Amino acid sequence: MAKRGCTQCGNCFNVCPVFSLIRREEVSPKAKHGLMDEGWKENSRLNWTSMLRLANFCASCGRCANICPRHLSVPERLNQTRARRPGWQQRFWKLWIGGRKVFWPAAKYAAPLWPHSLLPEKLGCMQNSALAMKEPAKTAPWLKLADASRPLEGLSIVLFGGCTAERLRPAWIEKASALLARLGANVLSAKGFGCCGGTFNHAGLPEAASKAASANAEVWRTLGRPIVATICASCLHGLKDYPHLEGVLSEAEAADWTAKVVPLSSLLKKASFEACAGAPATYAYHSPCHWLPGKDEDMAWLKSVLPGLRKGSALCCGFGGVLQIMNPELSRDLATKCWDGLDARAEVLTGCSGCTLQLASHAPEGARVRHWLDVVDA
Amino acid sequence: MPAIAKLSDEDVKFLETVFPGALITKPEELNVYVSDASLQSGSPLCCVLPERVEQVQALFAWADEKRIPIYVRGRGTNLVGDCVAFKPGIVVSTARMDHILEINKGDFVAVVEPGVNTAQFQAACEAQGLYYPPDPASVKGSSIGGNVVTCAGGMRAVKYGVTRDFVLGCEVVLPGGDLVKFGGRAHKNVVGLDLARLMVGSEGTLGFISKLYLKLIPKPEASATVMAGFGSYQEALGAVGGVFDKGILPCTMEYIGERIVKLMNEQGNVPWPADKVRSVLLIQVDGSRETLPIEMRRLEESLPTAVWTTRGLGKDEEEPLWEIRRRINPVVFALAPNKHGDDAVVPRGSLVKAVDEFVRISKEYNVIMVTYGHVGDGNIHVNVLYNAEDPDEKRRADEAIHAVSRAAVAMGGSESGEHGIGVVKDVLLQISRRERDLMRQVKACFDPHGIMNPGKGY
Numbered sequence: 039m040a041k042r043g044c045t046q047c048g049n050c051f052n053v054c055p056v057f058s059l060i061r062r063e064e065v066s067p068k069a070k071h072g073l074m075d076e077g078w079k080e081n082s083r084l085n086w087t088s089m090l091r092l093a094n095f096c097a098s099c100g101r102c103a104n105i106c107p108r109h110l111s112v113p114e115r116l117n118q119t120r121a122r123r124p125g126w127q128q129r130f131w132k133l134w135i136g137g138r139k140v141f142w143p144a145a146k147y148a149a150p151l152w153p154h155s156l157l158p159e160k161l162g163c164m165q166n167s168a169l170a171m172k173e174p175a176k177t178a179p180w181l182k183l184a185d186a187s188r189p190l191e192g193l194s195i196v197l198f199g200g201c202t203a204e205r206l207r208p209a210w211i212e213k214a215s216a217l218l219a220r221l222g223a224n225v226l227s228a229k230g231f232g233c234c235g236g237t238f239n240h241a242g243l244p245e246a247a248s249k250a251a252s253a254n255a256e257v258w259r260t261l262g263r264p265i266v267a268t269i270c271a272s273c274l275h276g277l278k279d280y281p282h283l284e285g286v287l288s289e290a291e292a293a294d295w296t297a298k299v300v301p302l303s304s305l306l307k308k309a310s311f312e313a314c315a316g317a318p319a320t321y322a323y324h325s326p327c328h329w330l331p332g333k334d335e336d337m338a339w340l341k342s343v344l345p346g347l348r349k350g351s352a353l354c355c356g357f358g359g360v361l362q363i364m365n366p367e368l369s370r371d372l373a374t375k376c377w378d379g380l381d382a383r384a385e386v387l388t389g390c391s392g393c394t395l396q397l398a399s400h401a402p403e404g405a406r407v408r409h410w411l412d413v414v415d416a
Numbered sequence: 417m418p419a420i421a422k423l424s425d426e427d428v429k430f431l432e433t434v435f436p437g438a439l440i441t442k443p444e445e446l447n448v449y450v451s452d453a454s455l456q457s458g459s460p461l462c463c464v465l466p467e468r469v470e471q472v473q474a475l476f477a478w479a480d481e482k483r484i485p486i487y488v489r490g491r492g493t494n495l496v497g498d499c500v501a502f503k504p505g506i507v508v509s510t511a512r513m514d515h516i517l518e519i520n521k522g523d524f525v526a527v528v529e530p531g532v533n534t535a536q537f538q539a540a541c542e543a544q545g546l547y548y549p550p551d552p553a554s555v556k557g558s559s560i561g562g563n564v565v566t567c568a569g570g571m572r573a574v575k576y577g578v579t580r581d582f583v584l585g586c587e588v589v590l591p592g593g594d595l596v597k598f599g600g601r602a603h604k605n606v607v608g609l610d611l612a613r614l615m616v617g618s619e620g621t622l623g624f625i626s627k628l629y630l631k632l633i634p635k636p637e638a639s640a641t642v643m644a645g646f647g648s649y650q651e652a653l654g655a656v657g658g659v660f661d662k663g664i665l666p667c668t669m670e671y672i673g674e675r676i677v678k679l680m681n682e683q684g685n686v687p688w689p690a691d692k693v694r695s696v697l698l699i700q701v702d703g704s705r706e707t708l709p710i711e712m713r714r715l716e717e718s719l720p721t722a723v724w725t726t727r728g729l730g731k732d733e734e735e736p737l738w739e740i741r742r743r744i745n746p747v748v749f750a751l752a753p754n755k756h757g758d759d760a761v762v763p764r765g766s767l768v769k770a771v772d773e774f775v776r777i778s779k780e781y782n783v784i785m786v787t788y789g790h791v792g793d794g795n796i797h798v799n800v801l802y803n804a805e806d807p808d809e810k811r812r813a814d815e816a817i818h819a820v821s822r823a824a825v826a827m828g829g830s831e832s833g834e835h836g837i838g839v840v841k842d843v844l845l846q847i848s849r850r851e852r853d854l855m856r857q858v859k860a861c862f863d864p865h866g867i868m869n870p871g872k873g874y
Contacts, residue, residue, distance in 0.1 A: 046453040048493040048557025052533055061512050062465060063492065064440065069448035076447055088444040105556070107745055 044071040044110055053101040053331070055354035056368065059375055065095040067102035067112045074115050086123065093119060094364040097354045097372060098240050099327030100275075113240065120242025127363050131241045135201065135233055142205045146171035170399035171206050174406050177385070179415035180317035181344050188222025189308035194264040196226040197302075198254075200273040201233050202391030210409055214269050214302055216416035221309050226264055230257040235283075236276025241360040251279075251286045255295070263294055267302045269411060271326035271336070271390040274301055302411075303339040303389070311343040314415065320346035322381045324397060324407070326390035327354050336389035340410055350386075351379030357396035373400035380405075387413065420484060420504060423461050427482075431464060431506075434474045438465040438512070449507045451500055452492040453554075454840060458501035460487065467512045469587070469595060469626040476624065477593030479506060485870050486591070488620045490531060490562030493554045495757065496838025498566065498619050503870055508624065510561050516540055517627070524632045525584065525601045530561025530625050534568075547635040549576035549667075552834065561625050567617030569834040571668040574792030575702075576633075578834075580616040585629035588615060588622070591863045601629050614858070619836050620869040622862040636702035639667070640712050641734040645693030645724035649674050649787070652695035653767040655719050656791050659699065660764075662718040664711065669792030670741055672696040673771070676786050679747050686740070692723045697791075698741055700734070744788055751784050752801035754810075756817040760824035761833035764794045773823045774798055781816035783809075795833040821845055836873065843874045 050067035051057050057066045070093055076082055077089040093116055103111035120128065134141060195218055199211040211228075218225050235250030254277070258266060268274040277299045281292035321344075325334045341347050356372025373396055380386055386407040388394055397407040423431070423441070431439045440446050440463040449463045461484070466472045479486050485505025492499050501507060510531035518527040521544055528537060535555045541548045552558060552568035562568070564586070569578040585599025599605055599612035615622060646652040652671060659666060672680075674694050681690040688696065697719070701711045708729065716725055728734035748755065762770040771787055774796075778785035789797035798820045802813035821831035825846050837843050843852055855874040862868070 046451065046455065046492060047554065048453070048491045050557075051491060052536065052556060061514060062440075063448050063489075063509055063511055064445045066448070068492075072451070073444060073447050077444075084444050084447065088442060092444050 043075060043108075044068055044106075045108070046072075047107060049105050049107065050102040050112075053105050053353065055097050055099060055101075055327075055352070055356075055372055055375075056095050058353060059368075059371055060095070064092065067096075067106075067110075070096065070112045071110060071115065074119055077119070090119065090123070094361070095368060097327070097356055097358045097361060097368070099354045099358075101327065101330065101353065104330045117239050117242050117244070121244055122242075124242055127360060128241050128243055130363060131360050132238070132243055132246055135237055136246075138201055138205050138233075142171065142201075146206065170395045170401075173207065173209075174398070174408060174412075177408070177413060178316040179314050180321075180413040181311050182314055182415035183217075183220060184310040184312040187309060188220075190218060190305060191222035193223050194226055194262065195223040195267050195305070196228050196231075196258070196261055196264050198231055198234070198266050198268045198273060198277065198299075199228065200268070200270045200391050201237075202395065203269060206395075207391070207409070210269055210411045213411050213414065213416040214267070217302075217306065217414070218267065220416070221305070223305075226261050228257075230254075230260075234273045234276035236272060236279065237359040239276075239279070240358075248283050248286060251283050255280060255286050255291070258295070259291070263291070263298065265305075266295075266299045267305055268299065269302050269389075269409070270392070271301070271328040271334075272392050274299065275328035301335050301389075303336045307339045307342070311414075313344055317344060317413075318346065318385060320348055320381070320384055322350060322384045322386040323347045324350045324352075324355060324376065324380060324386060324388040324393055326388060326393045328390060334389070336410060340387070348381055348384065350376060350381075352376035355388075355393045355396045356400075357390075357392035359392070369396070370400060373397065376400075377402055377405070385413075420461070420482075422504075428462075430478060431462065431475075434471050434478075435464045435466065438467070440464070448492070449489065449501075449509070452489070452494045452497065454495050454497040454500065454838065456497045456500050456502075456839065458487075459504050460501040460507045461504050463489075463507040463509055465509045465512045469589060472508065472589045472624050472626060473593040473595055475506070475508065476589050476591055479867055480591040480593070480865055483865050483867060486624075486867050487869055488561075488565070488624050490559030491533070491557055493558045493562065494566065494838065495835045496832075496840040498836060498838045498869065498872055500839070502839065505867075505870075510559060513561075513626070514559075519544055519546065519632070520601075521546065523601055524603070524634075526630045526632055527601070528560055528628050528630065530559060530564070530628065532560045534558055534560055534563055541632055542635055545635050546632040548582060548630060548632055550579045550582060552579075560628060560630070564616050564625060564628060565618055565620050566834070566836045569790070569793075569795065571670060571790055573790060573795070574669050575665050575667040580613055582631045583612055583616050583628065584631050585612045586615055586625050587627040589624040589626055591623070591865060591867050595626070596623075599629065603631060617836070619838065619873040621859055621873050622868060636667075636704075638705045638708055638730060639700055639702040639734065640708045640730070641698065641700045641728045641737050642712060642715050642719070643687070643726050643728075643737045643740070644697045644699070644716075644719045644722035645688040646695045646697070646721060647692065647723050649695040649771055650768050651721045652697050653771060653791060655697060655721050656764065656767055658720070659715065659718045662714055664701065664715055664718060666699045666715070666792055667702045668698070668700040669790065670698040671788055671791040671796070672698070672741070672744065673787035675751075675784075676744055676747060676788055679750060680740070680743065683747065683750075687726055687737070688724050696740075697722075698737060699792075748786050748799055748801060751786070752803050754802050754804040754813075756800040756802070756813055757835075758798040758800075758817050758820050759789075759795060759832055759834045760798060760820055760829060761793070761795045762824050762827045762829035764791075766827045766829070767791055767794065767796070770796060770824065770827055770829070773827075774820055777816055777819045777823065781812045781819065783812050783816045785816065790833075793833070794829065818842075838872055847874075 514531035
């Protein structure tokens with residue numbers, strides 16, 4: 039039976055970070071479904087530009103789809119809407135992600151030199167992100183392996199680092215690979231893996247998304263369909279979406295892919311870890327949206343091995359990929375609200391590359407945010 | 417009252433002054449305010465989002481003078497069109513009047529603004545060991561203000577009562593702009609007519625509730641659930657009385673009818689033996705940890721006709737059982753794409769007779785009908801599933817659902833236990849013209865020019 043429309047039950051209000059921030063019904067997921075239903079009609083009375091501007095009040099966290107009795111997804115709908123009439127933002131995003139080898143390191147070094155006031159408003163937020171690309175000062179490890187057992191012995195695993203780790207935080211990849219090797223895994227070369235494609239899809243660039251997904255799927259196929267370990271919640275989300283993308287995986291491959299794409303933490307929990315002497319008594323944790331509520335495996339693992347975790351109260355950090363140029367003010371306000379809900383006196387950990395950069399780019403004075411891999415001793 | 421087709425420049429200027437940054441006039445932004453969960457559409461002139469009661473007072477003085485209709489809207493989850501501007505008018509959203517002003521542990525009273533979400537309010541109370549029991553199915557989506565003006569019910573009504581039983585007082589802005597206070601934080605109060613409770617269930621036709629004083633009770637220490645399967649709906653509904661006869665007052669008592677159980681059996685993953693169970697009761701009791709196991713045993717003994725039972729003690733064990741209840745809504749859409757949802761109530765002693773009659777109606781009109789709901793208080797949800805693209809099927813579905821209402825009233829029940837009348841039902845099915853005229857006269861005392869939610873309810 040075809041997917042039916044929104045019943046206006048309103049269940050999506052409480053889980054929507056944007057509604058929670060703005061408290062106006064027109065930005066709720068329910069409103070966006072109605073808006074896109076109406077706006078997509080052939081002779082719609084609505085103005086497409088105004089409609090898209092309003093629809094862009096979405097952090098693409100996906101919580102609405104999770105709670106919707108009909109599992110209607112605003113981000114999915116919004117991706118399709120953006121794809122209908124791509125604008126300069128899409129072209130810019132494609133270039134920014136596609137050319138990350140060149141642009142990101144350049145941005146990392148150039149951002150501090152460029153006067154913020156001279157940048158167009160839409161790119162100001164991007165400059166903040168670029169400033170956050172600089173690694174935070176190293177910290178003594180909080181967590182280390184507690185035994186010499188090799189629970190992953192005999193398993194072939196390839197690490198999917200993702201764009202951010204690949205270009206800006208290679209230490210995450212080195213550390214994750216070293217941990218897997220110490221646990222006995224046969225760590226395969228990840229050469230050929232590129233962007234997971236999730237961010238292209240989100241930006242309304244389905245062809246670029248499929249192209250990225252197909253390339254990654256081909257690497258996996260060539261490697262003999264090993265386990266794919268990810269270190270980023272957003273990459274995990276993007277990779278898990280492959281079976282829904284047309285022409286990327288065969289039916290048989292799709293089931294295998296779904297079973298084999300796993301977060302690194304799900305593998306680490308097979309071993310014993312212990313807190314180091316330098317570990318703080320408490321630390322703050324931001325749970326990425328792409329771990330849906332109650333499903334954050336990174337957080338569950340951290341809680342079990344490192345006491346003192348205090349989860350932030352905000353729903354979303356406001357990274358949202360292309361949101362930074364589509365609606366930079368919203369991105370900033372969500373980040374600010376997110377920091378309000380975190381104990382900024384403590385060190386903040388998270389498990390998503392995007393969240394790490396976004397929180398770092400809006401951090402209050404003296405506050406620090408790290409990927410949890412930064413505090414694990416390999 | 418003459419309808420105005422659009423706001424003049426002067427009107428917009430006034431509204432902008434009273435609601436700076438909170439006046440919505442663009443069609444794209446206004447789109448969501450056009451309808452509610454009844455899925456009917458109206459034609460609002462604009463929407464305003466007050467944050468302070470003074471803004472509402474200024475608006476109501478102006479709108480009353482200009483005779484412009486006012487539609488107060490919580491979160492738009494109403495099922496009978498109560499939020500819809502069928503005559504052009506101004507939608508007043510309470511989304512930004514959403515503060516919990518006080519939760520008082522000593523007084524067992526909460527003071528809240530109307531836009532507070534009910535689930536969030538309940539969680540805030542429970543964090544302090546207090547309890548606000550009304551739990552309409554829309555609890556995650558709806559607002560307290562909306563619950564009050566529709567007198568929302570829910571599953572726990574059998575033991576704790578409905579929203580009306582927890583409203584101690586309210587502050588109300590009347591058309592013309594006066595701010596009045598009915599009742600207050602006292603748990604007992606017999607001074608004058610009980611106008612606070614008159615506001616409850618008034619479907620937005622009397623005034624704007626700007627503040628609510630709500631009664632709280634201690635949070636029960638623990639709860640337990642028994643799920644019982646029966647060979648027929650007659651046996652399931654027949655067992656309801658036996659529970660009460662044993663002296664047990666459950667906090668919830670839900671029924672799942674045969675058609676839905678059959679669907680669930682077909683889809684699999686049910687806890688009961690699919691070859692034996694055709695109808696289900698889900699019964700929850702709450703109280704102290706020490707006494708609950710005794711209560712559970714008595715409860716199971718009170719269900720001798722059950723062919724299967726299981727139990728859950730405490731939230732973790734109960735949750736999988738209640739998950740089955742939550743599956744009803746998605747499950748029924750496997751039958752047809754569209755649904756008429758009815759919330760008829762019959763006296764508890766007439767449950768079997770009522771469902772027998774509903775089954776007869778479904779055959780007479782040749783429609784797909786399912787029954788479930790809060791049978792502990794006689795509130796049976798009857799859904800007619802149909803395909804709206806087939807005009808004949810839709811007509812039969814419309815007629816069948818009205819026949820259900822008539823049957824419930826004929827048995828001494830009510831055509832609506834929870835949703836209200838709005839524009840979907842006919843109040844004269846249940847009350848006389850004289851009685852309706854009295855209601856209209858009461859409305860005229862509050863709203864002499866009829867600007868509050870015109871055409872709704874009664």
